[in-house]
Amino acid sequence: TQLLEQSPQFLSIQEGENLTVYCNSSSVFSSLQWYRQEPGEGPVLLVTVVTGGEVKKLKRLTFQFGDARKDSSLHITAAQPGDTGLYLCAGSLWDQGGKLIFGQGTELSVKP
Amino acid sequence: EPEVTQTPSHQVTQMGQEVILRCVPISNHLYFYWYRQILGQKVEFLVSFYNNEISEKSEIFDDQFSVERPDGSNFTLKIRSTKLEDSAMYFCASSESRSRLFGSGTRLTVV
Numbered sequence: 001t002q003l004l005e006q007s008p009q010f011l012s013i014q015e016g017e018n019l020t021v022y023c024n025s026s027s028v029f030s031s032l033q034w035y036r037q038e039p040g041e042g043p044v045l046l047v048t049v050v051t052g053g054e055v056k057k058l059k060r061l062t063f064q065f066g067d068a069r070k071d072s073s074l075h076i077t078a079a080q081p082g083d084t085g086l087y088l089c090a091g092s093l094w095d096q097g098g099k100l101i102f103g104q105g106t107e108l109s110v111k112p
Numbered sequence: 113e114p115e116v117t118q119t120p121s122h123q124v125t126q127m128g129q130e131v132i133l134r135c136v137p138i139s140n141h142l143y144f145y146w147y148r149q150i151l152g153q154k155v156e157f158l159v160s161f162y163n164n165e166i167s168e169k170s171e172i173f174d175d176q177f178s179v180e181r182p183d184g185s186n187f188t189l190k191i192r193s194t195k196l197e198d199s200a201m202y203f204c205a206s207s208e209s210r211s212r213l214f215g216s217g218t219r220l221t222v223v
Contacts (some may be wrong), residue, residue: 031210042116042203042214043155050210088155096209097143099157099168 003027004091006103013079014111021074021106023089032072033100034063035088043088079110114138116215118204124221125194133189133218135204144187145205145212146179148172155203161187194222 005024013019023032031050035043047056049065049072056063060083062075072089086107090100117136125131137144146158159169159179166179178190187206191198199222205212 033211035214040201040217040219042118042216045211045213048211090155090212092210097160097162097167097207099145099160099170100147100155100212101157102155104154 004089004101004103006089006106008106009104010107010109012109012111015080016078017110019076019079019108021087021089021108022071023073023091023103024071025091025101026070027091027093027101028069029091030069030094030098032065032069032089032091034072034074035090037086037088037105039086043090076108079108081110081112084108084110114213116204116206116213118202118215118218120218121216122219122221124223127196127222128193131191131194131220133191133202133204133220135187135189135215136185137187137204137206138208138213139185141206141208141213143167143207143212144179144181145207146189147203147205147214148200149203149217150200158189158202191220194220196222198222 033048034046037043047063052067052069054065060077086105088105089103092098119134144161149155159173160167176192201217203217204215
């Protein structure tokens with residue numbers, strides 16, 4: 001069974017602080033995606049990483065795919081209250097069309 | 113920006129009744145999926161669909177479930193005889209290659 005372990009499960013920080021969310025597995029993924037999900041809504045795609053060691057930036061968010069393609073991290077710099085939400089990582093074993101295996105999510109709360 | 117649309121947004125049904133959840137994937141996408149999320153739990157894969165047939169399904173996707181692409185635009189999930197434990201958010205997704213884009217979901221409540 002392929003699993004994606006996401007940590008921490010809950011994170012509460014002050015505005016302006018930095019944070020990192022981790023996603024780890026024993027499986028090698030073809031690609032890994034990060035989503036943000038609001039209550040009662042579908043996951044919204046933030047980024048897809050494909051190459052081992054790849055780093056992608058989206059404003060204050062930095063995503064990294066591990067060299068062995070088994071793990072990934074999301075780093076947020078100078079968090080703002082608008083960053084509050086559920087962040088999900090999801091890995092795919094196949095290049096095209098394969099199922100996504102989701103982590104359990106990180107519930108982030110950024111207090112003003 | 114193109115998006116995956118799902119209808120209805122909410123559905124309440126009696127146990128044992130059939131329900132059909134509808135999705136319109138992004139028009140040039142080739143791969144279609146259904147996922148579900150029970151309240152407070154992980155998003156779980158149900159089924160993937162490509163070239164007019166199921167390409168992969170999970171153990172959750174038993175004989176009570178079926179999918180169909182009845183025309184060039186819609187993609188449906190049918191649950192034949194709903195059970196209480198089928199209550200969940202059901203998400204449709206589509207992709208061209210790697211990046212799966214999700215709809216906003218249908219909240220199914222079985223009473």
